[in-house]
Amino acid sequence: MSASVKDVAEAAGVSVGTVSNVLNRPERVAVATVARVQDAISRLGFVRNDAARQLRAGRSNSIGLVVLDARNPFFADVARGVEERAAEHGLTVLVANSDEKGDRERAHIDLFEQQRVHGVLITPVAESLPRLQRLRERGMPTVLVDRESQDGGFPSVAVDDVSGGRIAVEHLCAIGRRRIAFVGGPLSLRQVSDRLEGAQRAVADRDDATVEFIGTRALTVEAGRDAGHRILERAPSARPHAVFAANDLLALGLLQALVMTGDVRVPEDIALIGYDDIDFAASAVIPLSSVRQPAALIGSTAVDLLMRIADDSAAVNDHVVFQPELVVRASTGGLVAR
Secondary structure (H helix, E strand, O other), X not given: OOOOHHHHHHHHOOOHHHHHHHHHOHHHOOHHHHHHHHHHHXXXXXXXXXXHHHHHHXXXXXXXXXXXXXXXXXXXXXXXXXXXXXXXOOOEEEEEEOOOOHXXXXXXXXXXXXXXXXXXXXXXXOOOOHHHHHHHHOOOOEEEEOOOOOOOOOOEEEEOHHHXXXXXXXXXXXXXXXXXXXXXXXXXXXXXXXXXXXXXXHHOOOOOOEEEEEXXXXXXXXXXXXXXXXXXXXXXXXXXXXXXXXXXXXHHHHHHHHHHOOOOOOOOOOEEEEEEOOHHHHHOOOOOEEEEOOHXXXXXXXXXXXXHHHHOHHHHHOEEEEOOEEEOOHHXXXXXXX
């Protein structure tokens, strides 16, 4: 069993209060007493429990971060931005993965509340946020990440995904593609529905272009491969001229499925564009066009906003929205005549 403060006090012949002063306010203790307590600490191998001390103070020196999918490199980049900025404030980051599941998200939020973290950063699974509302009522700062609050009730840091969807499909139209498929899901994820809305807006005023929705169960490489196989089951004349995937993992799975048989050429037969511009997009066998989000900047900005809220409750109404950027590579590099 590890040594306690009481054990140190007995070994040094002082009170527990004196040991506490040596640990927290040594300037208040005589030099000889400090030396005696430090010697007892060394002999007993005492390790101070900072977590317990922080909980007694009312809040820990940690930030809770809940991401939708820890396997997605986009969220790894967001977490890196969070960690780098948090370190500047002397804070550590506890990262949790909801895996796009509401029950797991709720469990993580409950745990962070029990740990009394300094604040919570979260990309929520759905619009219903009762547990986040409870955190706010209890004075725990909470910021939405990669997601705007629908009613403006929570501060947020996000990218304009409607604009991102629009510029992706406008690019596909500009290179001559007219029958376009949007692949993504579930639509309960705000990012997916916003990107689909942007895609639809891009063709709303055009008589010569359409956007078809092809739903997926998740935003993963596996789900992308499945969608690609469904497209390949169609006759060549019924296949889309281009595919806009809701994220790069889907796009990479689609790319694998489409080129595996050798019957489809990318981009000659089907152009393909993703979203997020993760590192793997540029290094794919056919470099992938994508809509870039500033992932690390989103993370660091979320921490800045969290700290502002902790100092000024008026900052709860702050919403930071970044504009996405189109990155064109080989997967959309060709025209098609049909």
